[in-house]
Amino acid sequence: MLAPTSHPWTSDQTLAEHLEDRGVSRREFLDLCGKLTAMLGLASVVTPRMARALEQMRRPSVVWIQLQECTGCVESVIRTSEPSIGDLVLDTISLDFNHTLMAAAGHAAEAALHSAMEANAGQYILVVTGSVPLKDDGIYTTIAGRTAKEVLEEAASGAAAVIAVGACAHWGNIQASNPNPTGAVGVSDIIRDKPVVNIAGCPPISDVVTATVVHFLTFGRMPALDIDGRPMFAYGKRIHDQCQRRAHFDAGQFVDGFDDEGARKGWCLYRMGCKGPASFSPCPIFQWNVRTSWPIGAGHPCLGCTERRFWDTMTPFYERLPQVAGFGVERRVDVFGGALAIGVTAGVAAHAAATGIHRARQRKQLPVMQKPPQDAEVNRGQD
């Protein structure tokens, strides 16, 4: 569907037959299976099993709905400068419905959606991008006269699996950030009767979507997830622990400005507010645009976009610590804490001085002891 082809994957063909039709060699296909196995963090003994499963697979159905979002995730998934075989698998997996990419519009598009859902009821994979606004009866996003919530619930009811792609579908993203005027929530806040896989990130890396779908097709279930519903193979490690600049972090070499010596030398961006130490993502390994680069690689601190509520919690983006209410907007905690420490020390000194003066005054009022009579027994201690 992505690239209209004279050899569409027909529903009676297996993937192997289809790839042969399109001139993809078996060697290339096995190469892809090997890469996906590695990406999923599986042992290489799984590769033949994956190859067998994918080869024999009939054309699965993928329905991709877009709700309250900017379409950036679709862009991220399709914008690869050189479509790799992985992308080919994903797009030949054939989106039965995606309103940005399909030629049809209006009633025809709606009809396509419904026929895909009916024909493959209980079988299709539902991909969702975008959040679901709930406020004011959900009027802030409507498609064909129905609210995003209704669209999502209907599409999810017949789905074999639900994949929430991007930060909007994950938790609501910028529209759900304080003060969340449209009451936006993520897919997993609505769909509770089915496991929802969250492909976190704004936008996420397309390879993660491909690998997740392939995992489902190979094993018939979703990959292992972390507590936030994100696939462990991709989000199982901190950026900070996979970062190419990490050696500079450990050495104590930090960039202090975007045009300084450290920046030219590729030092660590910790002091520029890098949120790598708090963010889980495969960015350093998978990278972007066919492994060209990634934000930290390009010299920009990580914003933490794979984490829930990052607009509220990871900001200011160029500071290491957040500004917590009560500490003022400009007043950093260190100014406050330092002032407190100095103030208390000064208070202690003042108290000591006051005590001294007080003591001296009291002493003056004390009567001086008189010498006792000569015969008094003074060696009491000897008894």
Added chain:
Amino acid sequence: MIDPKEPRLQPAGTGGVIPEEVAEATHIPHPESLPEYRWVYLWRWPLRVTHWVSAITITVLIVTGFYIGAPYFTTWGEASSHYLMGWARFLHFAAAGLIVAAAILRVYWLFAGNKWARWSSLLPVQARDWRNLWRTVKYYLLVRQESMPHYLGHHPLQQLSYTLIYLIVIVQMVTGFTMYGLSNPGGFFHTATAWVAPLFGGIQTVRFTHHALTWLLITFIPLHVYLAFRADVMDREGEMSSIFSGGRFVRADVKFEDE
């Protein structure tokens, strides 16, 4: 030798006569009028170990913590020839382990210790203690010096402030191990602290709390050292020596509220 288990009267006095002029100049009371002293054993070794291990580790944690929070030194040359942040973090985590050990000992001592160290000494519980709290505050405000209630262990203000320090250190441990757990997702610390970040409203707030509470601990140091010295100098009741030797000399004629 003094038998620590049996507080009893101890000899005091210089054994000689101080000339009147000297006595007048120095205000040294005549030996005849020197009060009787006795030695009481308050802080047994677990408590003193907890105290000094905490003192050392908190110092290390503050110094290394602030380097982690604001790396003020930068090294030059090849990254492979330096490990400054690495060492700071290593020391921070090593000290973290030690302070947890000290905390475990302290918790044990809350139940096994004597009455000045037990859990019941953590907070002023009786009505008497709350009245004394007010009197103690007045004492420190330099009004009504004479009304200072005498305590062998901690007076109510100390009880409150030390318990607050315990709480701060506990929060430091919880937030610290939450951040520590991030480097090994699914591992013990990550799983055990999974509830912390949602409670604080995100891992960055956890980090902020860890950072901000450090300032409170720093603030506590001059206060604590000053008040301990002050009690030693002013009240001559051996406050300082008690945290070294475990015991203190107190006047035999003073009645203590927590005896």
